Amino acid sequence: MPAKLRLTRDQIAQRAALELPNGAYVNLGWGIPNLIADYLPKDVEVYFHSENGILGMGRRARPGEEDYDLVDAMKVPVTLIPGASFFHQADAHLMTRGGHLDVAVLGGFQVSEKGDLANWKIPGAKGPGGIGGAMDIAAGAKKLIVCMEHTTREGAPKIVRQCTYPLTGLACVDTIVSDLAVIDVKPEGLMLREMAPGWSHEELQKLTGAPLLSLGRASEMKFV
Amino acid sequence: MRHKIHSGLDSAVADIPDGARIMFGGFGGAGFPNNLIQALAQKGTKDITAISNNCGTRDGELGLMFKNGQIRHVIASFPGPHATYFQQQLAEKKVTLELVPQGILCERMRAAAAGLCAFYTTVGVGTEVAAGKEERVIDGKRCILEMPIHADYALIKAETADQLGNLTYRLAARNFNPIMAMAATTTIVEVDEIVPLGSIRPEHVVTPAIFVHRIVQAKGIRYAG
Numbered sequence: 001m002p003a004k005l006r007l008t009r010d011q012i013a014q015r016a017a018l019e020l021p022n023g024a025y026v027n028l029g030w031g032i033p034n035l036i037a038d039y040l041p042k043d044v045e046v047y048f049h050s051e052n053g054i055l056g057m058g059r060r061a062r063p064g065e066e067d068y069d070l071v072d073a074m075k076v077p078v079t080l081i082p083g084a085s086f087f088h089q090a091d092a093h094l095m096t097r098g099g100h101l102d103v104a105v106l107g108g109f110q111v112s113e114k115g116d117l118a119n120w121k122i123p124g125a126k127g128p129g130g131i132g133g134a135m136d137i138a139a140g141a142k143k144l145i146v147c148m149e150h151t152t153r154e155g156a157p158k159i160v161r162q163c164t165y166p167l168t169g170l171a172c173v174d175t176i177v178s179d180l181a182v183i184d185v186k187p188e189g190l191m192l193r194e195m196a197p198g199w200s201h202e203e204l205q206k207l208t209g210a211p212l213l214s215l216g217r218a219s220e221m222k223f224v
Numbered sequence: 225m226r227h228k229i230h231s232g233l234d235s236a237v238a239d240i241p242d243g244a245r246i247m248f249g250g251f252g253g254a255g256f257p258n259n260l261i262q263a264l265a266q267k268g269t270k271d272i273t274a275i276s277n278n279c280g281t282r283d284g285e286l287g288l289m290f291k292n293g294q295i296r297h298v299i300a301s302f303p304g305p306h307a308t309y310f311q312q313q314l315a316e317k318k319v320t321l322e323l324v325p326q327g328i329l330c331e332r333m334r335a336a337a338a339g340l341c342a343f344y345t346t347v348g349v350g351t352e353v354a355a356g357k358e359e360r361v362i363d364g365k366r367c368i369l370e371m372p373i374h375a376d377y378a379l380i381k382a383e384t385a386d387q388l389g390n391l392t393y394r395l396a397a398r399n400f401n402p403i404m405a406m407a408a409t410t411t412i413v414e415v416d417e418i419v420p421l422g423s424i425r426p427e428h429v430v431t432p433a434i435f436v437h438r439i440v441q442a443k444g445i446r447y448a449g
Contacts, residue, residue, distance in 0.1 A: 051326060052251045052399045068253055069395040075252040086395060088402045088430075089251065089277075090334050093327025097347060116350075127311055128321055130302035131353070136327030139347040170350040170366075 004198050006150070006179040007223060014039040015194075015223040016105060016147050016177040020046050024102035025095075027051070027137055029119075030074060031107030032147040047081075049101055051133040053092045056084025073133065096133060097140035104141035106134060108148040108176075110163040113210035115173040115185035117146060118165035129166070138169030150178040150207055157209035159183070159190065180204055181212075182221060189213050194221040228389050228439050229418060233263035236412050236440045240269050240377055247333065247404040248276040248286060249380040255397035256285045257379040257414050259442035264379070265289055271296045275333070275375055277326065277400055279303040279310035284445075286310070295319055299373060301326040325353060328370055330403055336372035337406035343370055378408030382431065385415045386422070389436030390429040398430065405435040414442040 007015065013035035020026055020040065027049045028034055037048065037059070048057040050072050057072060058079035066077035095101055110118040117138055121129030138144060151157055159176065176183040181204055182194035192214040195204060205212050230236040237260060240246070246264075250256030265288045272295045279300055280287025289295050290309035299322045303310055313319040324332070325347050335343055344367035348354050358369040380401040383394040391413060393401060405411045418441050 050396070052254070052396050054396050067395065069255070069397040071252045071254055071396060073252065086393075086398055088330075089326070089399045090330035090403050093330055097327050097345075128303060128314065128323060130304065131323055131325050132302035133326040135325035135347050135351065135353065139345075139349075167351040169347075 004203075005196065007196055007221070008179070010035055010039075011223045012147050012177055012179055015182065015221055016145055017041065018222065019145055019175065019177070020044060020103055022046070025049055025055070025100065027096060027101050027104040027141070029104070029106035029134065029137070033105035033107060034074060036105060049092070049095060050078075051089065051092050051096065051137075053087045053089055054078075054080070054084065055087070055095075056081045058084075093133065093136045096137045099140055099142055101141050103143045103145060104137045105145045105147055106137060108146040108158065108173075109165050110158050110160055111146055111148075111173050111176055111185075112163045113159075113161055113185070113190050115171045116163050117144075117168045117173050118163040119146075119168045121166045123165060131168075134168050138172040143174045144172050145175045145177060146173050147177050150180040150204075157207055160209035180207065181218075183212070191215070192218045194219050196221050225388065228437060229387060230438055230440045233259050233414070233440055233442060234267070236260065236438050237263045237267055237269075237379075240264065240267070242269055243271045244269065244377055245273040245275070245375045247375045247378040247400075247408050248274060249378070249399065249401035249404050250285060251277050251399035252396075253281065254395070255381050255393065255399050255401055257381040258285065258445040259414050260379040260412060260440070261286065261288060262445075265292055265294065268292070268294070270294055273297045273299070275299045275329075275373055275404075277301050277329070279307035281306045282308055290319070293318060298322070299324060299329070301329045323353070329373070330400070332370055332373040333403050333407040335370075336374045337403070340372065342372065344368065345370055373407065375404070375408040376410065378404035378411045380405055380411060380413050382413050382415045384417050384419055384424060385413060385436070385439045386419050386424050386433075388421060389413070389433035389439055390424050391415070391431035391436060392424060392428060393430055402431045405431045410437045411435055412438040412440070414440050416443070417441065
């Protein structure tokens, strides 16, 4: 039997983009979340926040247009949209921590069934790791979405009963968008909302380290 | 009028002693006081405690000072994938690291600036960051106690200073610079341009002159990568 299809990183970003409400203030983290800006539906306008003190960040700068005093959190030269503003890093994180952002999207190494997130250090990896803004963002976003592959490269579940990697925050994740599913973290557990085309609840459960609940049949993931 | 303008980088950093606690502005290649860092590298100040978001980009930014073995302890949020000399020094146990969430790094400096003794936050609860910190429940939420971060000096970068030391910043090169200017005992700023008094509109001043002690005009160096 041929292997079933899983979403690409761009398709995960495409699906996650549909979670952003019109007019929202949004912070996008490293990795897959950074791709989301390219996939906003035409009728949706959101305002991107960057932890280095930008609100109203636009698309990436084109060759010749780069200004290295105007970069995003990944050091990539970007542009501004009309109505943008600058502020210092303390105010940038006042926005993340203080519940002023509507949605934040982060990458993840592990998410637990209680919504704990581990996303800054892989045990045994070289060097001390780097927290950056992730803990402030995890603690304060009104809604936190995590985009990640459903399993590690070795096939181990990244959605688990309890995180074994160094934690970023406790009970902070609201929604997981993976290459196989959309899952909401609810008080009663992990609620399977959508499944990748061709996958069943039972098949997804086998690749998930914690029980997947659902109210009736989960629908098919939309990402186009 | 107080005399704050230095004609050279060397005189601006001349009194920084071994063992000083120094804040360094900059984020993502923007807003680093690279010329002041080079002057401090040349001066050879040792046993520095550095407070900075990151730990250099190869030879660039703080990289030079790690390469020279001038930094003994660093308080940082994101050392960075290209902080090669820092990584080396850390592996050889020649430097120690305190890793701090980025916004909490800001607030701990701001607490020092504001004369606050400490503050509670939910950030870092249940993580490595909470180790050894007082924990209590406030309004039903678990919180940890965070202490201020003081410094003897801040080395920062701004775009424009007037002769009093009122500062403006360019684009996102503002980042940590205004916070550090407020938190340190002595703030030394390198700027692209020194302008006459009155040419910065008072309502456009980002860092008021009270926080700025030495001003030196220098062309910024940027390190890509």
